[in-house]
Amino acid sequence: MKKSLIIFYIVIAVLSISLIIFLATGSLERFLSAEAVEDTRTRVVTIRDSSAQSEIVMTSQSVLEENLNTKIPLEETETVIAVFNKESEEGFSEEQFVVYLTNNSQNPVYITFLSYDERTRGYRRMWNAPVAATRAETITLFSQDLIGDRNNCIIITGMNAANEHTMTIFRRGAGQAANAAYIKIAELQIGGSIVIQEATRSLAYQQGITTGQSFNIAAYGHDSASANMLDQIETIFSYSSSTGRYEQTRVSRIPGSQIEQRRLQELLSGAPGVFENFIYDLWYFVSPQGTIDTQQYIYFNPESREIIFYNDEAQQIFQWQISTHTRYGLYIRSENISINTLLRFIDIELESLDSIRLRVNEDVRLRITANTTWDGSYRRAGIASTNDTVSQLHPAIDALYDSSWGRIQFNKSGVYTINSGGNVRSGRYVFYKVEGSDLLELRPNEGSSENRMVYIIENVADVVILSRVRVGTNSIQDLLEPPITLTSVRSEE
DSSP: OHHHHHHHHHHHHHHHHHHHHHHHTTHHHHHHTGGGOOOOSOOOOOBOOTTOOSOOOHHHHHHHHHHTOOSSOOOTTOEEEEEEEEEOSSSSSEEEEEEEEOSOSSSOEEEEEEEEETTTTEEEEEEEEEOSOOOGGGOEEEEEOSSSSSOOEEEEEEEOTTSOEEEEEEEEOTTOOTTSOEEEEEEEEESSEEEEEOOOOOHHHHTTSSOOOOOEEEEEEEOTTOSOTTOEEEEEEEEETTTTEEEEEEEEEEOHHHHHHHHHHHHTSOOTTHHHHHTOEEEEEEOTTSOOOSOOEEEEETTTTEEEEEOSSOEEEEEEEEEEEOSSEEEEEEEESSOTTOEEEEEEEEEETTEEEEEEEEEOSSSOOOOOSOOEEEEEGGGOOSOHHHHTOOSOOOEEEEETTEEEEEOTTSEEEEEETTEEEEEEEEEEEETTEEEEEEEEOTTOSOOOEEEEEEEETTEEEEEEEEEOSSOEEEOOOOOEEEEEHHHHO
8 A cells, every 4th residue: 555655656746747847848838839830921020110200109119129129139230120030940949030221322221030059059140131122111021932832931022212112032942951041032123013923722732731833923014115104014923943033934015904994893892992092082073075164073081071062153061971882883871061951872983093973862851852963974183184174273282381370281182280389280171162262171180179161262462361251052151250361481481
């Protein structure tokens, strides 16, 4: 009996010691994560803009610092842009790729590989190499199995000083040790776009039984031999097993009609926000004969959920309530901001990349029916031809003025800011015409205590005078408030 008890205690002691060793060496963590060994998809990394200001929200700053930590410090003249961590081939340590900015004017952006060295028992740089991208704020760093052999490539994309898209790809040499240098297998620079053409790989590849099909890389640029700006040249690069690099395999011309067709399919795909962003602009009415006979405009603003109708007689503002994608465009339900019983249903059909067709039905919740005058084709005002009717309307300007409000800045993005003694107010603005009068409407940002304001614009001796008015269904009513004078700051300077 005593002998059995002693054996029992010995077994308990051995099991306890084994459990302690198991936990201390981290084997439990590796066991639990064993199923997630392979990562063949792209991974998200944090990128730092080298021109960013120091005023960063604390939560964002903590994430930034965590993602940009390097295994060993870089040189004082090197600024980290992006960091990518991956497990070593042996699985005993972590490797790190770091894209950094240097003071080298010819090759300002480099990538370095940091790996654990068993001999020195610490991390060290294995190699450094320049990349094609030079604008730090545009750089993205990720990995992907492009070749199909589970040897993930390191991919750096971004823009260069000539505003061209670039892609640089590195891959570990076949049969090399963990600390061997990576080789550059592709580097593309083009004034268009660069796309990795992913293909569906077999179930055997997914299960780790066989290798998979390699992905091609497509580069799209303008066809310089064509007068049509939409005509493109497609260049395909494929991986060559004999050279171990991507090589050009096919060049083809894509007519602009096909590109336009792709864009139209994208707009009508029903993806959230795509069509709404497309119509975010000022549109003007075009008669069935293709002429501009009336001053009739519609302004769609999905950000502030507003739709503004204005013509020779009046301006009407509707709240954008609900929109539903249709086969040919978008169906919008809107409500007048002043008369909540007045509903307007807008059926928008896409005609081309610069024109839409509208059918507008009104529901005033009364027992009457009326044909609306807003039906018809509209073109984007930003691409209007030189025409007196359209040129008198300036949806956005870039100007700076001094006024009794303070210094007011109008930006081409349609945003205004008023700085008065350090107190900054902002919102959106729009210019339009009613009854031959030029009007300016200021719409403060949501949450502001200010109301929407409309002013008649007069120019007297290079001074802009704003008089507060109210626009009704019948006429423009002067509110008899003191006028506001705007003096151009640039003219003074």
